[in-house]
Amino acid sequence: MEKEAIIFLHGMIGNQHAFKREIDRLEEQYHCIAYDYYDPADLESKEPLVLDFFIEQLYRQFRKANIEKAHLCSLSYGCIVAAAFTERYPDMVISLTFVGGYCCQAPSQFYTNVVTLLEEKSLFEYNVWVKRCARLLNPNKEHIPEDSESIFIKYTLQLDPVLFETALRVHLDFDSRTVLSKIRVPILWVMGEYDDLYKATLPDLKTLNPYIEYAEIMGAGHVAHVHQHEQFLSVFHKYLQGMSLQVIA
Template identity: 35%
Template sequence: MKENIIFIHGLTGTKDAFKKPMEYFNRQFNTYSYNLLGHGEDRGKAVDFTLTNLVSQLEDFYEQEGLKEAHLCSLSYGCYPSTIFAKKWNNKVKSLCFIGGHYNSPSQLFDVFKHYWEIRHEDYPTWLRKYSHDIYPKESLLDPYSIISNKIYYKYGLELNDNILKSAIQHRLKYDLRSDLSLLKVPILWVMGDHDSMYKSTLTDLNTVIPHVIYKEIKHAGHAANMFRPSCFRDMYEEFLTSLIVKAKG
């Protein structure tokens, strides 16, 4: 019987963010994805974008698909609902994979979050343009990774209800994800793009928080490393999953 993988996209994205890896892994696994609240078909609609509701959404997805357990693979902010879910329902999560994951650690990234939370009442397009620039800073004029991420985040962020990105900042400032991560016992693969310096700034104590974590970097990639270098991500994730299956078989 095939094991299950649920792919969870990040902010401003859709379930199609994992279309290619889903097609690849579907040969050995049952693969699933869904749109976070306020994304996909609900893009632009006002929703109650809370962590409680995001976790409930994942619970409902398990029930809807008749899943008893699954591997969770999450991009960026998706690490929040998936971690909280794994803490609450550890028997339903076989492993976690975070791409561009981050948590509440003193860092350059969290300084940016604090600033944009304080000025959240600015005109939304203006606020979003500056925010996109600062979370994906152009390290040099020739850095294509931040430039691409910046443009994509701003373009699709404009289509969201302005409550969503601001609520997500509040979650990351107020919710102690670091403590949740420290309690997890399931296998964890943490993947970062080597150019993702802003988000990597939160991970200085990652091995202390999660001693059993497997940390990997993808060269020549930005924040959504799976999209910059899909074959590299696929190979890393496949190796991780294969090792778990072999270990389970004894």
């Protein structure tokens, strides 16, 4: 029997290793695929790095792997790409899993922070502005034993500044609620207990889309699958197997 495929999408920064531990555990049962948004080979095309670029880049992953349908598991910004892709190519998606997903354009501290950062960019040297981005978009949490701001800064400074700013501006244009309300495939929405900044962007998810199942991972922040790997994998694996999902309490 042919394996079902899972395509993993990383966040606005980072790379194809964002879900490495999950892939290591699942690859015997599933055809697992991960890729980099900012692959130099893709960037050579000179296509504008707008959301349409990311959608078609994902489409090419399907064609490259010769698969017709796949589960999409995405982190943070990758959830925007996955949702937009599913709106355009609904028949190619079996299910969606959002880790640290959020709604763009929702009145929230997160949206205010994005607008503020883009408006003030010209006032700071780039390195200083990136540090401000880290503090406002991925703040350290006293409950999580990691320096998330330093991680954000490290990976952001590896990107071309224009690429990062262009990707950030997608938040102003993407209408999450309208797109999500149209999707008719199962969605597992996973958030960390301490991911307050991004959880504040979420509406009543079941009202928005009855296909959404919500799970909250205790003791985790924005990258819940990293902070609590076993908890996340248990929920994700059960979901993939079509078992009834019980929210971790």
